[in-house]
Amino acid sequence: MKNKLFEKYFVFSPYFWLVLFFFIPLAIIFKISISVSEWGMPPYQNIFLFDNGFKINTTFENYLYIFSDYYYIGSFINSLILALISTFFCLLIGFPLAFYIATSNIRLRNILLVLVVIPFWSSFLLRVYAWKIILQNNGILNVILLNLGITSEPLQLLYNQYAVIMGIVYTYLPLMILPLYGYLNKFDLNLIEASKDLGLNRFKTFFKVILPLSIPGIIAGSLLVFIPVVGEFIIPEMLGGSDRLYYGKILWEEFFINRNWPGASALAFSGIIILVLPIVIFQILYSRWSQKNEI
Amino acid sequence: MKSSLIKSTVIFLGLFFLYFPILVLIFYSFNENKRVMVWKGFSLRWYNELINNEQIIEAFIISIKIAALSATFATILGVMIGYSLVRIRKIPFKSFYIFLSSTPLVLPELILGLSMLLFFISLNNVIGFPSSRGQLTIFISHVTFCIAFVAIIIQARLTDFNKNIEEAAMDLGYNYTKVLYQITLPIILPSIIAGWLLAFTISLDDLVVASFTTGPGANTLPIVVFSKVRLGLSPEVNALSAILMFALIIIGLFYFYFNKKFKH
Numbered sequence: 001m002k003n004k005l006f007e008k009y010f011v012f013s014p015y016f017w018l019v020l021f022f023f024i025p026l027a028i029i030f031k032i033s034i035s036v037s038e039w040g041m042p043p044y045q046n047i048f049l050f051d052n053g054f055k056i057n058t059t060f061e062n063y064l065y066i067f068s069d070y071y072y073i074g075s076f077i078n079s080l081i082l083a084l085i086s087t088f089f090c091l092l093i094g095f096p097l098a099f100y101i102a103t104s105n106i107r108l109r110n111i112l113l114v115l116v117v118i119p120f121w122s123s124f125l126l127r128v129y130a131w132k133i134i135l136q137n138n139g140i141l142n143v144i145l146l147n148l149g150i151t152s153e154p155l156q157l158l159y160n161q162y163a164v165i166m167g168i169v170y171t172y173l174p175l176m177i178l179p180l181y182g183y184l185n186k187f188d189l190n191l192i193e194a195s196k197d198l199g200l201n202r203f204k205t206f207f208k209v210i211l212p213l214s215i216p217g218i219i220a221g222s223l224l225v226f227i228p229v230v231g232e233f234i235i236p237e238m239l240g241g242s243d244r245l246y247y248g249k250i251l252w253e254e255f256f257i258n259r260n261w262p263g264a265s266a267l268a269f270s271g272i273i274i275l276v277l278p279i280v281i282f283q284i285l286y287s288r289w290s291q292k293n294e295i
Numbered sequence: 296m297k298s299s300l301i302k303s304t305v306i307f308l309g310l311f312f313l314y315f316p317i318l319v320l321i322f323y324s325f326n327e328n329k330r331v332m333v334w335k336g337f338s339l340r341w342y343n344e345l346i347n348n349e350q351i352i353e354a355f356i357i358s359i360k361i362a363a364l365s366a367t368f369a370t371i372l373g374v375m376i377g378y379s380l381v382r383i384r385k386i387p388f389k390s391f392y393i394f395l396s397s398t399p400l401v402l403p404e405l406i407l408g409l410s411m412l413l414f415f416i417s418l419n420n421v422i423g424f425p426s427s428r429g430q431l432t433i434f435i436s437h438v439t440f441c442i443a444f445v446a447i448i449i450q451a452r453l454t455d456f457n458k459n460i461e462e463a464a465m466d467l468g469y470n471y472t473k474v475l476y477q478i479t480l481p482i483i484l485p486s487i488i489a490g491w492l493l494a495f496t497i498s499l500d501d502l503v504v505a506s507f508t509t510g511p512g513a514n515t516l517p518i519v520v521f522s523k524v525r526l527g528l529s530p531e532v533n534a535l536s537a538i539l540m541f542a543l544i545i546i547g548l549f550y551f552y553f554n555k556k557f558k559h
Contacts, residue, residue, distance in 0.1 A: 006472055011379045011386050014372040014442060018395040021439045025414035029406075032413060042416065097309040100302045112306065114551050119313045121547030122540040123500050125517050129524050129532065130316035133323060136528070138332045140319060170316065223401075231403020233503055237525065248405050255409060265413065268406045280398050284390050 026272070033265035034058040044262050062266035072250060072267065079247035082161070083229040086168040087222050090176040093169065094221065098180035099210070103189060113181065120174035128238050131167045132158065135239070159241035167235045172228070176221040183217030227275050247271065317540055324533035331528040341534040348531060351519060358499055358516040361430055365437035366494035372438070373445025373490055378479075380446070381453040399443040408507030411436040415508065428510030436508045437498040444497060445490035448554065452486035453479075489554035492546055499543075 035044040036059050049055040066072040101112045119127065134140050135157040142154040157163060191213070195205045233248035240246075247267075255264035324342070328335035345351060376396045379386055386392050399407065415425055415432050425432055460482070464474045480487070502517035509518060523529040 006475075007379075007383050007385075010375045011383060011392075014376045014379075014396070014446075015392060017372055018439070018442065021411075021414070021435055022395055022399065025410035028413050028417050029410045042420070093309065093312070096305045100305050103302075104306075112310075114548070115310060116313065117551075118544050118547050119317060121496060121550070122317065122543045123517075123536070125500070125502055125520055125524075126320065126532075126536040126539060127316060129520075129536065130320040132524065133331065133528060133533075134316060134319055136332050170312070173313065227401050228403055231405045233405050234521070248403070251405055251409070261413070264409065268409050271403065271406055275403070276398065276401055279401050280394055283397055284393050287393060288390070 029265045029268050029272075032262055033062055033269045034060065035062075035262050037062070037260060037262040042261065043259055062262040063270070066263060066266050066270070071245075075245040075250045076247045076270075078244050079230045079232075082164065082168070082232075082244075082246060083226045086165055086172065086229050087176075087225045089165065089169045090173050090225050091218065091222065094173055094176035094180055095214075095218075098177045098184055098217075099214075101177075102181055102184035102187065109185075116177050117174050124171060125234065127171050128167050128235055131163065131170060132238060135163055135166070158239060161240065161244045163239040163241075164236050164244075167239045168229055168232065171235065172225045175224040179220035179224060180214065180217040183214050183220075187213060223279060227279065230275055231271060320533060321537040321540070324530075324537040326530065326533070329530060331530050331533060341530045342538075345531050345534045345538075350514075351516070351531065351535065354514050354516045354519040357430060357513060361434050361437060361515065362495045362498035365434050365441060365498045366491050368434075368438040369441035369494040369498075370445050370487060370491045373442045373494070374449050374480075374487060376442065376446040377449025377453055378475075380450050381456075396443055396446050399440040400447070402440075404440075404501070404503035407440055408436070408504040411439070411504065412507040428508055429513040432508040432510065433505050433513055433515065436504050437501065440504065441494035441497055444493050448486050448490045448493065449483065452483050456483065485553040489550050492550045492553070496543060496546055496550075 031047060032044055035047050036057060037044050045057055047056060047058050049057045097116065101109055101116065104112060136142070137154045137156065137158070139157070141157060142151075145151050145155065146153075187210075191209055192205060195209045200208065231248050231251075232246070233252055236244075236246050236249060251264055251267045251271075254260050254267060323331055325337050325339070326334055327338035327340055376392075380393070380396070411432070412428075415428055419425060456479075461474050461478055464478050465471075469477070500517065501515075502521055505515045505518055506521075509515065520532055520535065523532050
């Protein structure tokens with residue numbers, strides 16, 4: 001006997017919360033992004049006007065505005081490039097690590113996995129701050145470089161795009177390693193032996209056997225790094241300089257400094273459409289598909 | 296022989312990369328000098344200044360309070376979602392339900408923060424509440440984006456879960472509610488605790504969403520820390536880092552202990 005009331009309670013309590021505090025806020029972003037901006041508080045006009053009969057007062061001006069100005073487009077492209085480079089380095093460092101962890105014996109594997117993820121549990125902000133200390137003009141890295149005689153005077157390592165990439169790769173690395181490990185862990189090690197027995201060298205084994213089989217893990221890890229990095233605000237703010245503007249920064253400034261709420265909303269909503277929507281649709285289709293196959 | 300050397304080197308370098316910055320931070324927290332980068336001698340001076348810094352202590356208490364409350368709410372709602380998605384077949388607009396419960400995982404925090412702020416402002420215009428932003432609005436926002444993380448842990452656990460136990464209990468005459476409260480929930484309790492710990496840490500660590508939804512009297516710890524280190528270094532923050540890293544790492548270890556997924 002199923003208790004219908006009870007089921008309803010379980011389904012609808014979180015449903016109610018998420019519609020109210022997640023879906024409606026997203027809808028409000030959309031609403032404000034198509035509102036006409038004006039001076040005042042709030043700095044936009046209502047989208048429904050009732051003074052002389054009912055009138056809908058919307059505009060795509062805000063989208064046209066951000067998509068025609070290179071200041072916005074350029075920053076978004078900067079963010080995409082930043083995310084691409086960071087994802088690449090995360091993969092470059094994360095893949096061998098995940099692979100060797102997954103091929104260790106069980107005891108060591110669990111310890112290593114915990115060791116890799118533990119830094120991820122410690123404060124994000126403070127881990128970024130740590131790089132600020134390391135990359136200072138009189139910081140550890142410069143001291144080492146000076147003592148090794150690689151440079152004769154301290155290098156300006158901080159406040160540029162390279163410092164930003166460094167900080168991102170460092171903080172997001174565990175997000176890349178975990179899904180990679182998840183897939184590599186299921187991987188049958190005998191396949192590597194088999195490919196060696198069949199005469200493939202290491203290089204070929206890697207590109208023909210290991211890499212193709214880890215593609216789902218690579219995709220999952222890359223998405224987990226790529227998407228949040230595009231919207232990253234803290235790391236460029238702490239480690240970056242004025243050499244590059246990024247999406248997160250201009251969104252923040254558009255809202256808090258220019259007080260252009262419709263513009264900021266249009267930026268945010270474009271971000272949702274370009275970055276998040278494709279993934280969410282994919283995820284829903286995938287979960288429906290896997291459920292159907294299970295039944 | 297050669298390949299095991301490569302393997303050890305890669306693992307060692309990887310772990311070194313992950314832990315070196317944390318060790319540097321802890322090392323400098325013991326520096327006597329006010330100028331963070333110039334080593335003057337070992338001292339606990341900044342730990343002393345830290346515990347006497349009212350602004351930081353107050354922020355710490357606010358953060359813990361918000362984190363504990365939002366983790367609790369997020370866990371209750373997240374368990375409900377995880378349970379619904381795995382055990383309840385008829386969910387109206389299921390795709391929408393999945394959309395709502397998984398999108399916060401991938402949505403950049405900045406967009407989430409902006410949407411929450413604009414929501415609270417609009418709500419205030421319509422019903423006059425919340426008249427100002429503060430701890431309540433941060434709490435609501437944190438619950439909203441922590442739910443998804445709990446849900447995913449519970450969903451994974453229930454998918455592994457052997458349904459026969461539940462069915463056996465039903466055959467023995469337990470009703471639906473009794474099975475849930477006496478069989479299912481106790482069995483998945485470790486995952487529920489793991490979910491709570493994860494939500495607690497995420498809330499405690501959040502800067503971006505809290506910056507958008509904060510108001511008078513609601514400066515959380517990350518907000519205070521960020522204002523101190525945005526433009527420079529702060530020896531007090533070094534001391535705080537060492538303590539916080541230690542505490543969070545312990546929470547992390549508990550998480551692994553409870554989250555059975557990593558045990559096999």
